[in-house]
Amino acid sequence: MVNKKYEPLLETFELPNGTVLKNRVVMAPMTNFSSNADGTVSDAEVSYYVRRSKGVSMVITACTYVTANGQGFPGEFGAHTDEMIPSLRHLASSIKEAGAKAILQIFHGGRQVPADIVNGDVVSASNIPDEAEGKPVPRALTEAEVESIIRDFGEATRRAIEAGYDGVEIHGANTYLIQQFFSPHSNRRTDRFGGSLQKRLTFPLAIVDEVQRVVKEYAKVPFIVGYRFSPEEPETPGITMSDTLVLIDELANKNLDYLHVSLMDFWSTPRRGVDDTRSRIEIIQEAVGDRVPVIGVGSIYSAEDARKALTSGIPMIGLARELLIDPDWVQKIEQGREEEIVTKLNVDKQQELDMPTPLWQAIVNAPGWVPGV
Numbered sequence: 001m002v003n004k005k006y007e008p009l010l011e012t013f014e015l016p017n018g019t020v021l022k023n024r025v026v027m028a029p030m031t032n033f034s035s036n037a038d039g040t041v042s043d044a045e046v047s048y049y050v051r052r053s054k055g056v057s058m059v060i061t062a063c064t065y066v067t068a069n070g071q072g073f074p075g076e077f078g079a080h081t082d083e084m085i086p087s088l089r090h091l092a093s094s095i096k097e098a099g100a101k102a103i104l105q106i107f108h109g110g111r112q113v114p115a116d117i118v119n120g121d122v123v124s125a126s127n128i129p130d131e132a133e134g135k136p137v138p139r140a141l142t143e144a145e146v147e148s149i150i151r152d153f154g155e156a157t158r159r160a161i162e163a164g165y166d167g168v169e170i171h172g173a174n175t176y177l178i179q180q181f182f183s184p185h186s187n188r189r190t191d192r193f194g195g196s197l198q199k200r201l202t203f204p205l206a207i208v209d210e211v212q213r214v215v216k217e218y219a220k221v222p223f224i225v226g227y228r229f230s231p232e233e234p235e236t237p238g239i240t241m242s243d244t245l246v247l248i249d250e251l252a253n254k255n256l257d258y259l260h261v262s263l264m265d266f267w268s269t270p271r272r273g274v275d276d277t278r279s280r281i282e283i284i285q286e287a288v289g290d291r292v293p294v295i296g297v298g299s300i301y302s303a304e305d306a307r308k309a310l311t312s313g314i315p316m317i318g319l320a321r322e323l324l325i326d327p328d329w330v331q332k333i334e335q336g337r338e339e340e341i342v343t344k345l346n347v348d349k350q351q352e353l354d355m356p357t358p359l360w361q362a363i364v365n366a367p368g369w370v371p372g373v
């Protein structure tokens with residue numbers, strides 16, 4: 001029996017396109033470094049997803065690159081050619097058969113792409129390196145190349161539709177190419193893609209338009225389109241909370257099915273840009289109102305953390321590390337066993353947790369990334 005307190009987490013939710021989600025908990029996207037070298041999904045990876053698709057209402061996959069020079073990590077699966085469609089379909093149907101909606105997260109890594117993946121030709125909005133990450137100087141994309149990448153997002157969306165996904169999430173967060181264009185730090189362009197705040201919005205909004213155009217043209221059943229963003233950057237100049245309020249105001253008028261905030265701590269407060277002591281998530285929820293549903297995320301380990309998160313007014317929460325640690329997180333709440341939710345990784349249980357080895361190694365070699373390590 002479900003504990004009454006936690007019933008709100010298990011209520012259904014209807015997205016603007018009419019898709020009904022079975023509950024309020026989604027799996028947040030996580031790169032797993034475990035795809036095959038040819039860009040197809042691996043068996044270990046599929047098994048890892050299936051194990052985590054049985055309780056949540058929606059699984060957002062690891063980010064997948066829309067073009068070869070956008071691959072951000074080794075062991076990442078691709079959505080950049082039609083040859084990838086059978087692999088994409090295999091993952092979508094596995095997630096759906098396990099009971100969740102399948103959402104493909106689509107991205108381009110921009111200046112975060114490792115140089116060896118692209119023979120040294122790392123590209124971005126401008127030739128500004130990410131010094132904090134020790135990255136090399138990228139090459140500024142030409143206008144024609146920018147336009148081609150916008151179309152690549154559309155092509156990846158068409159492949160997601162053909163492969164049977166329920167939707168795509170445009171990855172505009174975590175300092176990858178879309179964010180690089182929105183950021184006054186990494187975008188120093190003087191053409192129509194850079195300069196004023198409004199011009200820095202050109203690339204992200206053009207991608208939304210192109211993805212939606214493709215959905216209109218190819219999808220025969222309702223297809224979810226979400227957008228993920230990071231609200232702030234530490235650099236000066238850099239994205240501030242006030243810039244983000246402009247971005248989300250534009251996005252909220254685009255008929256998207258959800259906005260997904262990328263945060264490590266759900267209740268974190270703004271660094272700068274607004275005179276407001278509330279959490280970022282509350283400010284964002286208030287700004288978008290009922291125009292588009294918001295997914296919040298970040299260190300929601302226990303059922304109680306999740307219940308409190310919903311009191312911020314957002315309708316849905318995302319779990320990432322928590323589902324690595326405990327793939328049965330949602331089922332335990334459904335069964336009134338929320339006290340048994342595990343909140344620290346048991347480092348002896350790789351097999352029981354169905355974790356592909358490259359992901360497991362990335363975690364155990366980076367103490368502090370996932371609790372328990």
Ligand SMILES: Cc1cc2nc3c(=O)[nH]c(=O)nc-3n(C[C@H](O)[C@H](O)[C@H](O)COP(=O)(O)O)c2cc1C
Pocket residue numbers: 028029030031032061062063105171173174228262263264265297298299300318319320321322
């Ligand atoms: C192993 C790992 C890989 C991640 N990969 C992605 C990714 O591909 N795309 C993305 O938007 N966020 C990615 N994230 C961020 C998560 O989606 C999430 O925002 C973050 O982990 C905070 O949520 P949590 O506290 O529930 O883990 C990743 C996080 C982890 C731990």
